Amino acid sequence: MSKGILLVNLGSPDSPSPKDVKKYLGEFLMDERVIDVPLVARTILVKGIILNTRPKASAAAYQKIWWEEGSPLIVLSERLQEKVQQKVEYPVALAMRYGSMTIKKGLQELVDKGCTEIKTIPLYPQFAMATTETIDVKVDELVAKHFPDIKITRTPAFYNREDYINVLSKSIGETLNDLDYDHVLFSYHGVPERHIRKSDITNGNCQMNGKCCFKMGSKQHEFCYRHQCEITTVNVAKKLGLKNGTYSTTFQSRLGFDPWLKPYTDRTIERMGKAGTKKMAIVTPAFVSDCLETLEEIAMEGEEIFHEMGGKEFTVIPCLNDRDDFAEVLSTMVEEWATAETKAV
Structure with missing residues (x-):
């Protein structure tokens, strides 16, 4: 089986405009693992209240931190992906749980490269229902619907590595x-x-x-x-x-x-x-x-x-971002998985 890696981060609006921020917040906040209340209540809260009041203020906040290259989170994640790719022999794709860089696109990129066995790595050291779990559930849904022939291996929280x-x-x-x-x-x-x-x-x-x-x-x-x-x-x-x-x-x-x-x-x-x-x-x-x-x-x-x-x-103090030694931690996770899979076969 041909192996591939999918790094997944949270996501970002396509731009710091109120329109794009509203679209992003709508997808994010309507996730039942982010705001875990019944659909009717969630819809009233998000679409009836939050999306009518918050996007303008959030857009102003994004404008303060937006880089010339784009969203800092996206740019830094892409830099990290490139460094991990340099360290491993398997294709490494990047996706976001919310926004236009979808998990479906990330999986498709790896499938198009011939990958049939994919390790997903949520870029969250600690497990949470609203982060790691929602990624795992989304991946399972997409695989069942669009990629039934690929095998997915999840990555556990790595806070204690x-x-x-x-x-x-x-x-x-x-x-x-x-x-x-x-x-x-x-x-x-x-x-x-x-x-x-x-x-x-x-x-x-x-x-x-x-x-x-x-x-x-x-x-x-x-x-x-x-x-x-x-x-x-x-x-x-x-x-x-x-x-x-x-x-x-x-x-x-x-x-x-x-x-x-x-x-x-x-x-x-x-x-x-x-x-x-x-x-x-x-x-x-x-x-x-x-x-x-x-x-x-x-x-x-x-x-x-x-x-x-x-x-x-x-x-x-800055986050780990695209530090070389953090990219090495992720590449070590990949190698451990690949070695274990090889021994299993």
């Missing part, structure tokens, strides 16, 4: 080593608390109090986003030798009024600024590519909040 933690720690350390800081904030994309419960394969073992996240060996941790975020922070802090009290984990980008994972990033920045923290560094390990949430929400809005509350220095 030693090589990934080494690279993430190195990327953070390169900034911290030259920085005088009071606190390092690890900010992860938030999800509603109910997503954690829905992903609990033990049907109720999750206590939603943060304590069970650190009890190693629990079955639900394979699909527990909160656990995987907390452990990412713990592993990086250990690797960098960060002292207790000098770092913490928070969650950003909440939507609506339901309870989301806490503590919230914006409120933490505000609280710490008020409490006298003067020099903060912030890293966003749920994202491998810099995007709207890192370049605008954190680097612009977060810094503004910090300065308004009395903070002086606010340093945003």
Whole structure:
């Protein structure tokens, strides 16, 4: 069987215009694994309210961070794809879960190159219903409908791979080593608390109090986003030798009024600024590519909040983006899969 690799990231509007942003948000927010309420309620919320109020403001935000080459997330993902392709002997395609760079196009590209066995790699270190799971489900739907002759191999969350933690720690350390800081904030994309419960394969073992996240060996941790975020922070802090009290984990980008994972990033920045923290560094390990949430929400809005509350220095550490060593981690995943498949045959 001829092998191929499909890297999948979140996606982006085709342009920062309100029209394109509205189209993108419509697809994204109507996904039942992003806003997981019944279709009627989701339609009223998204099409009746959000898409009539949010696209203009979101477009303005995208315009602030848009590059001459296009969407930062798309450009950085393409650069990463090229580097992974240079390191592996199999065709590597790139797709987005939402937007015009569809997963169907990515699969078709690999099929056109003769691939019959495809490994999908969602570019999310931690598993979440609204990220990894929606990619897996979409791939399954497309294969059943359009590509029944290909075999798909999924990639599990890689938050606890030693090589990934080494690279993430190195990327953070390169900034911290030259920085005088009071606190390092690890900010992860938030999800509603109910997503954690829905992903609990033990049907109720999750206590939603943060304590069970650190009890190693629990079955639900394979699909527990909160656990995987907390452990990412713990592993990086250990690797960098960060002292207790000098770092913490928070969650950003909440939507609506339901309870989301806490503590919230914006409120933490505000609280710490008020409490006298003067020099903060912030890293966003749920994202491998810099995007709207890192370049605008954190680097612009977060810094503004910090300065308004009395903070002086606010340093945003870049995502892994197209680092050579991160491309090496992904290529190692590919080689491990290819070797295992060869031995199986």
